[in-house]
Amino acid sequence: MGMKGREIVEQAGLDADKLIDMLNKAYCDEWLAYYQYWIGAKLVEGIPRASLQPELEEHAKEELEHAGQLADRIIELGGTPEPDPKKWFERSTCGYLTPTDPSVDRLLDQNIKGERCAICVYQKILDYVRGKDMITGHIIRHILQEEVEHEQDLEDIQRDIADFRKK
Numbered sequence: 001m002g003m004k005g006r007e008i009v010e011q012a013g014l015d016a017d018k019l020i021d022m023l024n025k026a027y028c029d030e031w032l033a034y035y036q037y038w039i040g041a042k043l044v045e046g047i048p049r050a051s052l053q054p055e056l057e058e059h060a061k062e063e064l065e066h067a068g069q070l071a072d073r074i075i076e077l078g079g080t081p082e083p084d085p086k087k088w089f090e091r092s093t094c095g096y097l098t099p100t101d102p103s104v105d106r107l108l109d110q111n112i113k114g115e116r117c118a119i120c121v122y123q124k125i126l127d128y129v130r131g132k133d134m135i136t137g138h139i140i141r142h143i144l145q146e147e148v149e150h151e152q153d154l155e156d157i158q159r160d161i162a163d164f165r166k167k
Helices: 001-009 016-043 049-076 083-090 105-129 133-164
Strands: none
Touching: 001 016, 016 049, 016 083, 016 105, 016 133, 049 105, 049 133, 105 133
């Protein structure tokens, strides 16, 4: 634990335990998002499966990286990343959308919904730490940027499919 790091956060007027809880919820979201993308890439059916699969795999990789970044920051602040996968569902803000329908359209809809939720979660954390915790702010801005890119990537694929169907 970085005692000085936690002290700086608290001296800036932030509740370190509240911040750790916010980061832990996002951490749980990231693990669930990782699996949702990973399993979606395995199960996806329909056209253009061949172009969606690598996109889902790339997003899964980045969601796992986000979980690692959040875990590191939680530890730096004196917390413990949620170690029990069963509790990820309880602590998650965005939840998990089971891909019971592996069609391209349904997976895109589910993952766009998840990205929009993640964007809101990270904006809330960023608003909380803005100007007070530069380290967490830097991490969260980076993750937020990637979540916005994920949403755009998926919306672009969705639009391309819609355009193709019109032809």
